[in-house]
Amino acid sequence: DGGITQSPKYLFRKEGQNVTLSCEQNLNHDAMYWYRQDPGQGLRLIYYSQIVNDFQKGDIAEGYSVSREKKESFPLTVTSAQKNPTAFYLCASKGLAETQETQYFGPGTRLLVL
Amino acid sequence: EDQVTQSPEALRLQEGESSSLNCSYTVSGLRGLFWYRQDPGKGPEFLFTLYSAGEEKEKERLKATLTKKESFLHITAPKPEDSATYLCAVRDRDFNKFYFGSGTKLNVKP
Numbered sequence: 001d002g003g004i005t006q007s008p009k010y011l012f013r014k015e016g017q018n019v020t021l022s023c024e025q026n027l028n029h030d031a032m033y034w035y036r037q038d039p040g041q042g043l044r045l046i047y048y049s050q051i052v053n054d055f056q057k058g059d060i061a062e063g064y065s066v067s068r069e070k071k072e073s074f075p076l077t078v079t080s081a082q083k084n085p086t087a088f089y090l091c092a093s094k095g096l097a098e099t100q101e102t103q104y105f106g107p108g109t110r111l112l113v114l
Numbered sequence: 115e116d117q118v119t120q121s122p123e124a125l126r127l128q129e130g131e132s133s134s135l136n137c138s139y140t141v142s143g144l145r146g147l148f149w150y151r152q153d154p155g156k157g158p159e160f161l162f163t164l165y166s167a168g169e170e171k172e173k174e175r176l177k178a179t180l181t182k183k184e185s186f187l188h189i190t191a192p193k194p195e196d197s198a199t200y201l202c203a204v205r206d207r208d209f210n211k212f213y214f215g216s217g218t219k220l221n222v223k224p
Contacts, residue, residue, distance in 0.1 A: 105157035
């Protein structure tokens with residue numbers, strides 16, 4: 001089945017620790033995105049990438065880092081500089097052609113601080 | 115700045131009671147308005163894309179419409195399984211960047 005997988009489903013972070021969230025897609029999409037979702041708020045863009053080895057900051061990139069070494073993978077690292085990391089993190093992907101207008105989402109990772 | 119506002123924040127309906135959700139937007143160069151359904155603890159599921167004023171799309175009990183300033187998601191004779199948060203998003207002239215509203219949480223009581 002084609003789709004987007006995120007792991008783990010739940011992640012616990014200790015203070016001062018960096019943690020990495022995984023996102024993999026087998027849809028052959030060029031563009032990938034990371035969003036953060038807090039209760040009562042919409043999805044906010046952290047980073048996005050339209051091609052391997054290139055990515056752009058979104059609206060709330062501070063305290064986060066990404067890499068895009070393979071087309072299928074776009075991992076997100078939540079660094080110790082992110083002081084309020086507790087949230088639901090969503091990865092999405094999309095083709096770049098004009099006929100591929102839809103973003104598809106993974107199941108999400110919930111990050112909690114110990 | 116591009117903005118998307120959804121109302122109401124929450125909506126409680128009786129089964130069979132039709133209603134509408136609103137999504138108003140300000141965007142420089144709309145390249146699509148998207149509706150998603152999100153169940154608790156899950157990723158958003160795509161419903162519709164609308165591109166131009168006057169466009170309408172339907173799926174089962176849902177119908178989405180678009181004007182130059184807003185979109186409506188009409189729910190006809192809802193069932194309890196329609197309970198979810200409905201998200202609206204717009205894509206601007208940057209083409210591959212999306213802006214989301216905060217959603218409307220719909221609760222349909224049997």
